Amino acid sequence: MSQLTRFRLGLWLRMAVALILVTLGQLTILAVEFVIVAICVLYLYLELETLLAIFFVFGLVFTCVYAGWIAVTKPIRRLYPNRTLSDRIAHDGVADAVESVGEWLLSSQVLTKWQKSLATLLTLVVGLFVAFAVAESTNWRAAINLQQTAVVVGVLAVLALLARVVYGEWTDDAAALRELEDSARVPADPAVELEAQRAAVQARVDRLARQVDVPSPTVVLGTSSTPIAATAGYRPTSSTVVISRGLVDVLEADELDAVLAHELVHVQNRDAAAVTILSVPAAYAWKMVERYEHGAIMILAGTVLAAVRWSVAIVSRYREYCADEGCVAITGDPASLVSALETLDTELEHRPAADLRHHDSSAAFSIVPPPWEEHRFFDRTRKFIDRKLLGTHPPTENRIERLRTHV
Structure with a gap:
């Protein structure tokens, strides 16, 4: 059994556990709604x-x-x-x-x-x-x-x-795409130079998509200097890869191919759709809170929200590992992805806090999460909850360590 196959089996096992958990949460809030x-x-x-x-x-x-x-x-x-x-x-x-x-x-x-x-x-x-x-x-x-x-x-x-x-x-994928485009500062009327740069990246994505026989997603390029690479869309035929000029400028050609291949695997695996399905009970719980505004409903909704958030986290983290493995299968060059992850992690560490907060809203869809912003109180506890327990991305150093086993 290949390593990629083992990763996919592990992903489906985690999906099954997460689906059981969110289904129980959904049935609970539906039962309460039915009683009301x-x-x-x-x-x-x-x-x-x-x-x-x-x-x-x-x-x-x-x-x-x-x-x-x-x-x-x-x-x-x-x-x-x-x-x-x-x-x-x-x-x-x-x-x-x-x-x-x-x-x-x-x-x-x-x-x-x-x-x-x-x-x-x-x-x-x-x-x-x-x-x-x-x-x-x-x-x-x-x-x-x-x-x-x-x-x-x-x-x-x-x-x-x-x-x-x-x-x-x-139907909210359009809103997610707008959020990513705002984060990358995608202009409504791009300049000639920016459009030429976007077309070159689109050609790279088209080439990689042909290698794995999946529909090539549309590439949009933003003017943000912060490195951003993220995917939006529930179906491969209508997916969009959002990248920033900062990403293109900071990576070498082989590193850029590795990042694009990673995002293409997300499209191939329909990761955005899977996360959305797992998030339905949380959306329903929020609607119940808005409808009733009762303390007991808030407690129930908070419990469901925590369970859904954890379920999404365990699935999303493992999907990042699967996307890394899929990238290696496409490019055959794990060293390039390792180098890209190290470069992006280092680059984000030196970004201004304002840029990172602007990028943080779309971090769940991106290839590398923004660095941790230290808090004055309970910093270790917050970091454990936000990054270890409920984080959507595994630590970058763990991903790099796994990838180096291929080198």
Whole structure:
């Protein structure tokens, strides 16, 4: 069994453990969400008429206030055009404040759509009244099985919320790409020299991609002097490799090929998609916190977030080792990758702190993490948690040591 095959088996074993862990976390928060929805269904079953009456009263009051506001503001707008209201009702000391409030209240955009808004409010009020009348005059509870209704509504609600989170995560690769491009300072309209440099790097990637028979990702080149190499995209056919001019300038040709091959292996292995799948429970947990803002929900969400973060870390770290092995299989030159990692690690050590913080937001997708920024308090504990326990990259020296066994 080759070393690359052993690495891949180890990766799948870690993926299996991580999937089991995040699945348990996802099922836990889904079960809690289901219970919350079922309780809401029970409350509606018991208090539907009261809720309809309350909503009807509030809707009627709001509709009357809105209609009165329209009746008053229409003639005011006709008599006092824009930017003249404050002259009639305020002194110089408060004219600006009155004008800003007046322009918001008497907004032409709102007034031109008042018929549609008023019709919508009236329809809502009439609908609430009809629903209240039907609920009061019929024995609708006798026709409903409460347990079955709670289960069906709970399951449908949970599935809908989960589907929304999954869709949001899966379509968020464009946001990740924008973050990487901002980190590398990719210009919207690159200069001729920068485009020529990008085309040369693209040719290198195309050549390497043909060697492993994978679709060649698009290369974008930024003007940042900080060495950056990262990959975005869930599918090989739509992936993008983001690099900076600082990376191209600091590496030799064979070192640059090694870095590009490393990123190409990430594309081939669909690493971004794997990490995104593992991160779905964390995204769902954040949405639950935003929805309920309850202490118990926050504790549960924090537990799930910690489990997901650790799962992503153990998988991501091993995927870096696999990408290194894949790079060696493509280039046949482990020494070049060793030299590139040493160069990048040394270069980042001498970068200003501001540049490193700007790069830190995309570090999870990059080939080398930024150096550790020391803290005044609990520095060793923080470093152990952030780099050893939850870090997405293994220590660069460990990667170099593994690679040197090939040399």
